[in-house]
Amino acid sequence: MSLSSSLISELQQICGENGVMTSEVDRQNYSYDAAVLEPTIPAAVVRPNSKESIGKVISLCNDSGTPVTVRGAGTNLSGGTIPNKNGIVLLTNRMNRxxxxxxxxxxxxxxxxxxxxxxxxxxxxxxxxxxxxxxxxxxxxxxxxxxxxxxxxxxxxxxxxxxxxxxxxxxxxxxxxxxxxxxxxxxxxxxxxxxxxxxxxxxxxxxxxxxxxLIPPPAASKAMMAVYDSVETATQTVAAIIADRIVPCTLEFMDNFTINAVEDFANVGLPRDAKALLLIEVDGHPAQVAEDGERIEQICKKLGARAIQVARNDAEKDKVWEARRAALSALARLKPTLVLEDATVPRSQIPAMVSAIEKLALKYDIPIGTFGHAGDGNLHPTLLTDRRDVAHWERVENCVADLFDAALSLGGTLSGEHGIGIAKAGFMKNEVGQSSIDFCRTMKAAIDPNNILNPGKIIGQ
Amino acid sequence: MSLSSSLISELQQICGENGVMTSEVDRQNYSYDAAVLEPTIPAAVVRPNSKESIGKVISLCNDSGTPVTVRGAGTNLSGGTIPNKNGIVLLTNRMNRxxxxxxxxxxxxxxxxxxxxxxxxxxxxxxxxxxxxxxxxxxxxxxxxxxxxxxxxxxxxxxxxxxxxxxxxxxxxxxxxxxxxxxxxxxxxxxxxxxxxxxxxxxxxxxxxxxxxLIPPPAASKAMMAVYDSVETATQTVAAIIADRIVPCTLEFMDNFTINAVEDFANVGLPRDAKALLLIEVDGHPAQVAEDGERIEQICKKLGARAIQVARNDAEKDKVWEARRAALSALARLKPTLVLEDATVPRSQIPAMVSAIEKLALKYDIPIGTFGHAGDGNLHPTLLTDRRDVAHWERVENCVADLFDAALSLGGTLSGEHGIGIAKAGFMKNEVGQSSIDFCRTMKAAIDPNNILNPGKIIGQ
Missing domain, CATH: 3.30.465.10 (Uridine Diphospho-n-acetylenolpyruvylglucosamine Reductase; domain 3)
Known part of the structure; x- marks a missing residue:
């Protein structure tokens, strides 16, 4: 901790004594987020409880050149909420009205x-x-x-x-x-x-x-699970549904590795021998739902789904989504370190991307469970490793770099939804080019002349 | 014209001789746009025909401190494409692939x-x-x-x-x-x-x-016109449709003044004695369209529509929208100068906004035809005037300022879709506050250090 005691005292005046945490354990707690990156221990954790106090905290930090990393729940997967040395974490959890x-x-x-x-x-x-x-x-x-x-x-x-x-x-x-x-x-x-x-x-x-x-909720919905003996036919089904101009609200993919991890973890009755599953939900007007559901069933069958289970009630539907939502936790149990990627491709390139992921898993000999938002071209290949194993970790880093290259070569992007943060800042240039980064750095430098707002994220230092 | 001949020559090298227009008549043609504002004659009009030539033209302008106003068709209504003195207009019409x-x-x-x-x-x-x-x-x-x-x-x-x-x-x-x-x-x-x-x-x-x-098109649609003997019941219908959580694709309003202007202009058979019309279209799955159409008809009747005409075929539907699309041209014929406003309010405030417009028309004794996107809270009160009549024009300017105040006091915004440009730059502060403008000016100054890109628009000079 290296904030001056006068600065701490001023922060306490703004946020109250309970609003400023400086103990070793509190600072440790806010040194990392959901990304697999080195933690950095902040100098203090500050919890404003009013709009005005946010402004005052930032002014104080700007005047003293103290980095500020704002943090909600720290669930981001790219290191966007890992604080800076001698910086503060600005927690928003008292501003929850x-x-x-x-x-x-x-x-x-x-x-x-x-x-x-x-x-x-x-x-x-x-x-x-x-x-x-x-x-x-x-x-x-x-x-x-x-x-x-x-x-x-x-x-x-x-x-x-x-x-x-x-x-x-x-x-x-x-x-x-x-x-x-x-x-x-x-x-x-x-x-x-x-x-x-x-x-x-x-x-x-x-x-x-x-x-x-906000929008009006859909009047009806229907969920189903299609079971495949081949990854390829599953991904081709995704492309075929989209090509047929059907717009499901959800179209998720899960590979055999993930299916078994979920079963080990949650025992929800997924078919362990399936090579891949699609979890699909359509919603909207009841007539639309019925028709779309029917069309999707036909496409799944035509492309070789071994079975299609339509949820008959809310309980069965919840079970399908419970299985999907358990995927990350289930995979996380298997190895000490889990790297959840989200390089994303145009929807039609999902078969090619899944194939690329499979090849990379073999090439680098890394267990990869793949699941995610196939309908958005946004898969989550999840690499299982142990960061303490230096050689294995190096393979993971190389594999991830190759994953990014694969996505970009398919017309895709580095990140569909996890952000750039620290994790992918070094790869930005490959996608947007140096001049785009320079443009953003110029903008950031002008808006934040002392570089106090979450420095180092997205565009690097 | 005051670009140096060497600059003109360099522009010609980049865009070809046909790509640089410097005659008096060409420059006059690009001195104004669809807003009622003083024209400014540019020094030249430049038409790049490749991506690279856009970059080269801008570099040249940046090095020489020449303002650049990019222009598509110049249809904007807030002066966003009025060029700067000694500046160039960069026309995009050769880049149309x-x-x-x-x-x-x-x-x-x-x-x-x-x-x-x-x-x-x-x-x-x-x-x-x-x-x-x-x-x-x-x-x-x-x-x-x-x-x-x-x-x-x-x-x-x-x-x-x-x-x-x-x-x-x-x-x-x-x-x-x-x-x-x-x-x-x-x-x-x-x-x-x-x-x-x-x-x-x-x-x-x-x-x-x-x-x-791009998205898949809706499978079906249905258009209707509801006729009202009172403006108030028409606007209350808009609020009621929204409150009933129906989402029409289009929900347009037209007042008596506009109805008669359209009839004089296009003779499409609108009821001249109606105080207001709603033009409504729903689209989507056929079953959804049938139900939404039915519910809307019921709401219109319940709230006092004197008649509801449902388009029985595409030709009748086209006629409805032709009438709506003719509104601006129809009003434009009536006086030498037309000021088309677009201050916008939350949807539920449409009745209050229409009432405020009516009061202002009386207060300033200005003919105002009101039509527009009632479902978005985005009306177009259209003030008819003659800019050469100094006293009348002053009343128009005061009326417009009051219109903005009315929209803001109802929780609305200065512009729903017409932009800020030059026309509304002076009013920005009333909505977003000086510090928001300062933030934007800082950003703009950093990104465009010589202030060559359409200077003076949105945030002023």
């Missing part, structure tokens, strides 16, 4: 620390729907979701977090309050800072309020 | 000068759908649509241009090529510059390529 839930105009205004699942539940209780459902929704926060532009299982039909951000209010590096966007569904007043701030990983400002679009 | 229309992955890559309606038609011919339909779509360009974040009639259900921008490639003020976004439906690789560039009105860069999302 729903400010306004407007049923008539279908929007909700929230503080950044609201938990995603809590928000979704409160919105659902009013007969409305907030679709984005990142895997970490039970603990993740809206502020973090917007900062990372979080995705989830429903992206295929409903899009991702950015598609629901109507307006933002944030404090910039100088502690000034900035607003962008509106409670109106159309707004072109000024630069689209709401767009810019989405996915900016805490490097351009700290959210104090976010306005999200 | 569709680079790739990918049916499988449902995206299209275009050059910025592609005409919106041409794109929509080519997309439709492949069985896909590009929803944004700004009023000027017959001539407007995609580059302009993205630069303005153009809206249109289908915003209620399908959103606006920004909801379809997957990726952009642009040249920045230094002539560097910058890319952001992906052909994948999920992408969080780097700052969301695709979001930032949308609605930036040519002030941060010049597009060289844009990737747009």
């Amino acid at each position: 729903i400010i306004e839930l407007n049923e008539t105009d279908m929007y909700v205004r929230v503080e950044p620390g609201v938990v995603t699942a809590d928000l979704a539940a409160q919105v659902a209780a009013k007969g409305l729907f907030y679709p984005p459902d990142p895997g970490s929704q039970a603990v993740s926060t809206i502020g973090g979701n917007v900062a990372e532009n979080a995705g989830g299982l429903r992206g295929f039909k409903y899009g991702v977090t950015k598609d629901y951000v109507m307006a933002v209010e944030f404090f910039d590096a100088l502690g000034r309050k900035v607003t962008s966007g509106s409670k109106t569904v159309k707004c072109v007043t000024g630069y689209n800072l709401a767009g810019l701030m989405t996915a900016s990983e805490g490097t351009l400002g700290v959210f104090s309020e976010i306005t999200l679009k | 569709i680079i790739e229309l990918n049916e499988t992955d449902m995206y299209v890559r275009v050059e910025p000068g592609v005409v919106t309606a041409d794109l929509a038609a080519q997309v439709a011919a492949k069985g896909l759908f590009y929803p944004p339909d700004p009023g000027s779509q017959a001539v407007s360009t995609i580059g302009g649509n993205v630069a303005e974040n153009a809206g249109g009639l289908r915003g209620f259900k399908y959103g606006v241009t920004k909801d379809y921008v997957m990726a952009v490639e642009f040249f920045d003020a230094l002539g560097r090529k910058v890319t952001s976004g992906s052909k994948t439906v999920k992408c969080v690789t780097g700052y969301n510059l695709a979001g930032l560039m949308t609605a930036s009105e040519g002030t941060l860069g010049v597009f060289s390529e844009i990737t747009l999302k």
Whole structure:
């Protein structure tokens, strides 16, 4: 810890004594996030409890050149919330109120620390729907979701977090309050800072309020599981469903390795011998659901699904999604270290990407469980390793680099939903080129002249 | 004209002799746009015909401190394409190719000068759908649509241009090529510059390529016209439809003044004595369309519609929308000067906003025809005047300022879809506050250090 005692004292004046944590154990707790990266112990953890106090904390940090890493639940997978040496972590968990839930105009205004699942539940209780459902929704926060532009299982039909951000209010590096966007569904007043701030990983400002679009919920839904004896036919089914212009709300893939990990972990009755599963849900008007469900069943059969199980009720449907949501935890048990990737390709390239992943698993001799949002071209190849095994870890790093190359060569992108953070900053150039990075560095340097807002993330130092 | 002959010669080397226009008449032609503002005659009009030439033109302008105003069709309504003195207009109309229309992955890559309606038609011919339909779509360009974040009639259900921008490639003020976004439906690789560039009105860069999302078209649709003897019941119907969680693709309003202007102009058979009309279209699965249509009819009746005419075929449907699309031209005939506003409110505030417009028309004794996207809270009160009549014009300016105040006091915004440009730059502060403008000015100054990219727009000088 190396903040001056006067700075600590000023932070305490702003946030209260309970709002500033400086003990060794507290600082250790906030030194890492869900990414497999070296932790960095912050100098203090600060918990503002009002908009104004966010601005004051940032001003203080700017004046003293103290790095600030804003953190919701720390569930991001790219090191976006790993703090800087001598920096503070600005925790948003005391700012967790729903400010306004407007049923008539279908929007909700929230503080950044609201938990995603809590928000979704409160919105659902009013007969409305907030679709984005990142895997970490039970603990993740809206502020973090917007900062990372979080995705989830429903992206295929409903899009991702950015598609629901109507307006933002944030404090910039100088502690000034900035607003962008509106409670109106159309707004072109000024630069689209709401767009810019989405996915900016805490490097351009700290959210104090976010306005999200809500929509009417679908009237009906239908879930099914298609079982395959071949990975290839499963992935071809994904491409065929999309080519047939059907828009499921969810279209998930799970390979044999993942199926068995899930069964070992949760024992939900998945077919252990299947080479691959597709988990599919359609929603909307009941007639649309019935027709789409029927068409999808036909496509699955035609392309060689060995069995298709349609959930007959909510309990069976929940079981399907419980299995899918258990995938990460199930794989995580198998080895000391798990690297969850999310390089993403155009949807039609899913068969090629799965094939590339299989080849890399063999080439580097690394167990890889692959599951994820096949309908979005957004798979999660999950590498199992032990970071303490230097040789194995080096193979993992090389394998991941090859995975990125494979995705880019298929017209894809480094990250579909996990962000760049520290983990992928070094690879950015391969996708967007140096001049794009230079443009962003120029912008960041002007907005944050002392480089205090989450320095080193996305565009490097 | 005050560009040096050596600069003109260099521009000719880049764009060819036909690519640089310097005659008085050509420069006059590009001195104004669709906004009611003083024209400014540019020093030259330049038409690059390749990506590389865009970059070279900008570099040249940056080195010589020459302002560049990029222009598609100049249909924007806020002065965003009025050039600067001693500056050039960079016309995109030679860059009008569709680079790739990918049916499988449902995206299209275009050059910025592609005409919106041409794109929509080519997309439709492949069985896909590009929803944004700004009023000027017959001539407007995609580059302009993205630069303005153009809206249109289908915003209620399908959103606006920004909801379809997957990726952009642009040249920045230094002539560097910058890319952001992906052909994948999920992408969080780097700052969301695709979001930032949308609605930036040519002030941060010049597009060289844009990737747009396409969707499957709706299977069915149904259009109807509801006729009202009272403005109030018409606007209450809008609120009731939304409150009932129905999502029409289009929900348009037209007042008596506009109805009669349209009849005088196009003679399409609208009821001249109606106080207001709602023009409504629902689309989607046939069963959904039938049910939504039925529910809307019931709501219209319940709230006092005197008649409801459902289009029985495409010809009748086309007639309804022809009438709506004629509104602006019809009103434009009546007086020498037409001021088309687009201050926007949350949907539920439409009755209050229409009432506020009526009061202002009386207060300032100005004829105002009101029509527009009621379902988006995005009305177009259209003030008829003669700019040469100094006293009347002053009343118009005061009335417009009051209109903005009314929208803001109802929780709305200065502009739903027309942009800020020069016309509304002075009002920005009332909505977003000075610190938000300062933030944007800092960003712009860093990205465009010589202030050559469309200076003066959005955030003033």
